[in-house]
Amino acid sequence: MTPNHIETFFATLREANPSPQTELEFSSVFELLAAVLLSAQATDVGVNKATKRLFALAPSPQKMLDLGIERVTELIRTIGLFRTKAKNLVATCRILVEQHGGQVPRTREALEALPGVGRKTANVVLNVAFGEPTMAVDTHIFRVANRTGLAPGRNPLAVEQGLLRRVPAAYRVHAHHWLILHGRYVCQARKPLCSACSVRQVCDFVAPTIKREGHV
Numbered sequence: 001m002t003p004n005h006i007e008t009f010f011a012t013l014r015e016a017n018p019s020p021q022t023e024l025e026f027s028s029v030f031e032l033l034a035a036v037l038l039s040a041q042a043t044d045v046g047v048n049k050a051t052k053r054l055f056a057l058a059p060s061p062q063k064m065l066d067l068g069i070e071r072v073t074e075l076i077r078t079i080g081l082f083r084t085k086a087k088n089l090v091a092t093c094r095i096l097v098e099q100h101g102g103q104v105p106r107t108r109e110a111l112e113a114l115p116g117v118g119r120k121t122a123n124v125v126l127n128v129a130f131g132e133p134t135m136a137v138d139t140h141i142f143r144v145a146n147r148t149g150l151a152p153g154r155n156p157l158a159v160e161q162g163l164l165r166r167v168p169a170a171y172r173v174h175a176h177h178w179l180i181l182h183g184r185y186v187c188q189a190r191k192p193l194c195s196a197c198s199v200r201q202v203c204d205f206v207a208p209t210i211k212r213e214g215h216v
Helices: 003-016 029-038 044-057 061-075 082-100 108-112 119-128 139-148 156-166 169-185
Strands: none
Touching: 003 169, 029 044, 029 082, 029 119, 044 061, 061 082, 108 119, 119 156, 119 169, 139 156, 139 169, 156 169
16 A cells, blocks of 8 residues: 555545544543453443443442452453453552552553553553554454555554554544444455445455456
C-alpha cells in the first residue's frame, strides 16, 4: 500500500465514522482499564454483560477490593479465563490504591506493571482515556494490517511499529479504532466482505470475485 493509498484509506474510514469509539462500556478511566483487562480472549459483548453488574457494585479500585476475589470471580464467570482475570483485577486494584492513590496511571511503564495489563491493554488505556496516538494491535488489527498491505508484520509489535511509521499523524489517534471496526465488520477473518468494502480500491488484497484496475 503506497502512502497515497494509506491517505485515501484513512480519509475514507474517517468520512464514514469521524469519531470512532470502543465498543466496551465504561464510565471512568478505572472502568475502562478493568474492562480492557477482562476483554482478553473474550468478546466486547460478553465483557459488557459481565461488567454491567460488576461496575454497579464496584466502580472504583477500593470498592473492587472490598468485594474480594471470590465475589469478583462470581460476577465475571461468564468471561473466558475468569478466575485468572479476577485475581489480576483485584491485584491491580490493590496496586492502584496503595501506589497510585486510587487513580489509573498515565504512563506505559506504570500501566504495564499492573497484573494482567500487557502492552495492548496499556495502549488502549493511553489512547482512549488520555488521547495518545497509540496502536493497540489485536487480532483484527493484525489481520487488517497484513492483509491490506498497510503495515505487514510477523507479530503484534512489528505491526504496531509499522503502523506508527506509516499512518499519517492526522489519523493516528483514531486509527486503531477504525482498523478494529473494519476488521470486525468488513475485513473479517474467514470471509472478508470485499464487495461491500469502502477501501477496496486501495487495498493490496484482491478477493477472487473482485476485479479492479491494476490487478489481475
